[in-house]
Amino acid sequence: MSDLGALLRKAREQRGLSLDEIQELTKIRKRYLEAIESGDYSVLPGSFYVRAFVKNYSEAVGLDPEEVLRLYQHEVPAPAVEHATEPIPVRKPRKMKSQASERFGKIGFNLVMWCFLILILVLVWYYVVRNDDPDTNKADDTPITENSSTPAPATDNPDPSEPAVSVTPPPPTKAPTTVTFNSKSGKTDLYDIGPAGTVHKVELKVVGGRNWVEVRSGSNRGTKLFYANAEDGAVQTYELTEPIYINVGRADFTEVTVDGVPVPDGDRAGSKQLLLVPAAEGAGASATPSPAAGEGAATDSITSE
Structure with missing residues (x-):
């Protein structure tokens, strides 16, 4: 052999x-x-x-x-x-295109993040600063005083002919999705996905060429969700209700996102293993134990709007 x-x-x-x-x-x-x-x-x-x-x-x-x-x-x-002689001129344009795409992708990502930040500031001003304005509160009280000339005592059976006044609280702002690097176990990178109590959507897309894709639930020995060579343009989506293990043959041919937030995969012409772990209810910054005892790993976090 x-x-x-x-x-x-x-x-x-x-x-x-x-x-x-x-x-x-x-x-x-x-x-x-x-x-x-x-x-x-x-x-x-x-x-x-x-x-x-x-x-x-x-x-x-x-x-x-x-x-x-x-x-x-x-x-x-x-x-x-x-x-x-055929592969030589074919691979050079692909490499140049990949570098240009990566540069414009980073610029677009930074622009989207700034737009999300501005949107959050506008929402905070609208629901906090504007609602605290005394002129606004006075205008809200005017319809109530016009409809009732004298205060009426509270009764168990109010008059059905009188219009009811309802106050609707502002809807709660949805917490942004976070992708935080936890640790590295062998060749597998572990990421914590927050916030807890949210069903996150994991999307895996093959871009650039035919690529080997392996997806399992729980761990690298869990139930097979996908196990084959995926064609260029193929998209796989999963709900992150439990840890999901992802193994790809070419990281530069793969885009992995959680609720639209990209998961770093190295973007290189080689295999990559990832383990996405949803945050547990009532847990602190991370509910995933480090795979190696005493191993201190710095955490990198990526956040959506």
Whole structure:
């Protein structure tokens, strides 16, 4: 067995996948998968298919295909000359587009945050400062004094012909959604999602290319909610009623948000594991225990309006 085949087989066994399941995910025949694991590339149709099959196999088991091909390039046959020149001009514009998109995305995010802050200040002025204005209170009392010339004693059976005066309190302001980094357990980043008592909406969108996506409830060994290669533009949404574990093959092809608030995923060409934990009722700043005893982790918080 070759070193590359041993790496792929170990990654597959760690995920609990069989060759039949890999065949279903990648659409590669089982005998080709067995040949890749054993290092017998003569069974495959050609050198171009060897690299393509290795990339698809790596994505299916959560490995970075480019990094795998770079580390084991001495084992993988070199592609034909006519195919080697095609990927070079294609990947450069994508990288430039990603950098420009990231720069404009940060500017747009900062602009939205400032708009939310101004909106909150306007609401505070309207419900606090304006309601405390004595002229406003006087105007509100005028209709009551005009409708009754003399005060009437309170009775258990009021006259139904008299109009009832109702005072409606202002609606409570919805607490903003917060995404706070708690700690890191192995390769998994733990985030606390607040506030408590709110059903948050988690959205996972694939942008930029085909990407491996794994979503489980509770933990990385919980019930499977999604477990497949997702096509570009695919969107998955879930209600955060319990912890949700997310594992993606390419972080730069994935956008994860909670109620519209982005969850940092590194935005790099590699795998990323996240655990989103909803805040518990009556808990303090964080209801999630640190995974490693004595490990002090700084918390970074992202907040919506």
